[in-house]
Amino acid sequence: MTLMAAVDASVKVAGLQDLTIHRSVSSIPFAGRYRLIDFALSNLVNADINSVGIFASQPFGSLIDHIGVGKSWDLDRRKEGLFFLPTTHQNGGIATVGSFRDFEEHLQFFEKSRQTHVVVTSSFVAGQLDYKEMLAHHLASGKDITEAVGASGSLKSYILSRRLMLELIRSYREKRILSIEDLVNLKKAPYSYGVYEYKGYFAIIDSIQQYFKESLGLLDENNRRLLFLPQAPIYTKVKDEPPTRYLDGSNVSNSMMANGSTILGNVKNSIISRAVTIGINASLDSCIIMQKCTIEENCELAYVIADKDVYIEKGVKLIGTADRPIVLRKGERVTKEDSQ
Template sequence: MKRKLLGIIDATTYHEDLDDLLTHRSLAALPYAGRYRIIDFVLSNMVNSGIRSVAIFPKMQYRSLMDHLGSGKNWDLNRKRDGLFFFPSPVVGSYPKGIGSFDLFAANMDYFYRSTQEYAIITNCYTILNMNFKPMLEWHMHANCDITEIHHQDGRSLEMYLIKTSLLMKLIETRFETGYSCMKDVVSDIHNDYTVCQYDYDGYAVKIDSIESYYSTSMNLLKPNVWQNLFNNDQPILTKVKDEPPAKYLKGSSVKNSMIANGCLISGAVENSIVSRGVKIGKGTVIKNCVIMQKCQIEDNCYLDSVILDKDVRVESGTHLTGTAGAPFVIRKGTRQGALMNS
C-alpha cells in the first residue's frame, strides 16, 4: 500500500477575499490553529495514509511556504527515494478555476514519468480535515472507478480527486485535443469517457476561502468535538517543529477557553481566542474572540474583540479594536496600531 499512492497538492489558489492575510504569503502557508499552516492538514493526511512521494505546485508568494516545509523532515519526507518535491509555476498568468491544472502539471512531466505509484491523489491546499486516504483507495479499486471525487456527506465537493497515474498523464498529454484544462473539467463533463465516482467523507471538513471562513473555522477549534475530530494520536497533524519555552502566565492574568502556543507572555485576560507562538499581552489588556498570530505585541490596557492580528503586529497601549463574528477586524502583518490612529 505504501507504494501505491502519489500525493499532489495544488497550492496555486488565491482567494481575493483573503487578500489582507495573503500579502506576504501563499494561501497554503496561512497560519492556523496557533502553530500550524493550512497545508499541514492535507500534507499530514497524505503521510498518515502511507504516501511517501508528495509534489507541491505553488504559484506565487511561496517563500514562506518553502521555509515552512524545508526538506520535509517534519513529515518524514526527507528521503533518498521519493520524498517531498516542490515545483513552482513557470507560467505567468492565471490557471483555470479548478484544482489540478494540466498546464501546470505538463511543465513538470518528468516527475510523473519517474513516479512508480499506480494511483495519484490530487488535493487543494486549503481544506481543513483529518482523513485517511487508504479506505478510499480500496473502495475506488473495488468499484472499478476511473476517477473518484471526494465529497463531504452534506454534498459539497472537497475538490480532491483519486485517479490512476497513467490516466492522469494521458489527460495532461491530450489536454489540447479534449479541451480539459483541469480535473474539474473532466468530472463535470457528463459526456466524458470515464467512470467518475463520488466518495462521501463523513468527518469534519471545511474550506478556507474568505476572511469570514478563516475566522469562523478558527473559532470552531475551541469546541472540544471539533478539536477531537481534527487532532488525534492515531493520525497526527504534523508541522514544523520550533523549540520555544512554555507560555508564561504572570500574576493577575486570566485565560478562559483559549489556545495559547509556546513562548507567549500573558499579563492580561484572554477569552475564547487563539494565540500563536511568542505573543506578548500586556497588563490590563482584554482579548476576546480573537486570532492572534506569531510574535504580536499587545501593550497594556488594550481591548480587542473579534480581531485578527497577522504576524508581527504591535498594538499600542490603550487601543480599542472591535469587529464582529461576520466581519472580524483584520490588521495586516507588521502593522503598528495605536490609540491615536483610531481617534
C-alpha cells in the same frame, strides 16, 4: 503503496486576499501552531504516501520556510519523498484545484513515478481523509476518477490512475479543461466519475469569514477531538520554544495558546500563536493572534484577526463582528489614532 500525491498550493482563493499578500493560501496559520498545508501533508503520510509533489506559485517564501525538505513529515528521503515544484506563471494559479498547466511544467514527476495511482488535493482543507480507504473505494467502484465529498460538498481531493493523469496532462488544451476539479465539475466524456463519502470533521478555508468561523470553532472540544486524532497525528514544523508565561494579573479562558508567549492581560474565546506578547490590562475576546504579535497595555480587541508581526500600541480599541472580523495585515502597526 500504489499512491503518489500532487498537492496544489497555487490555487487562487480571492476571499483570503488580506492573509495572502505575502504568502500562499497553503501557509496561512491555523489552530495556533499549524499551517493549512500541514493537514494535507499529514493525511498523505498517515496513508504511507511517500512521493509527494507540492505545486506552488509565488509568493511561496513562507511555504518553503515552513516545509523545508519535508523532515517534519518524514519526507526527507533519498528515494521519492518531497518534491517542491514551483510554477513559472507570474500571475499565480487558477481558481480550481489540480491545474494541468502546472502539472505539464513538471511532467517528469508523473512520468518517472513507480506508483499506479495519484492523489490530487488542495492545501486549504483541514480534515482527516483516509486515502487508503479512499483508494480501496476507488478501485472497487471501477470509476476513472473518484472525488472526496463531505456533507457540504467537495473536499477538493481526487484519485485517478497515473496513466489517466498523463493522458489528461497531454490533452488538456484539446479537451479545453483547466484542472482536475474543472474536469470533474464538467463531467467530460468519455470518463466515469465516482464519489467517496467522507463523514468526519473538515473545514474548507476559502474566505476570511470561513477562516474566522472554522478557527474559533476549534475552541469546541468535540471539534478538536474530531480533527486531531491520536491514531492520525497532524504534523508541523517543530520549533523549540519555552512554555507560554502567564504573569500576575493575567486571565485566560476558553482559548488555545501556543508556546513562547507572554500573557499579562485578559484573553477569552481566542487563539494565540507562538511568541505573542499581551500587555497589562489588555482585553481580547474572540480574536486570532498570529505569531510574534505584540499587543500593548490597555488595548481592547474583539473579533480581530492579527497577522504575523502585527504591533498594536497601547490604548487601541478594535471591535469587529463574527461576520466581519477586523483583519490586520502582516507587519501592520496600529496606533490609538488609527483606531479612532
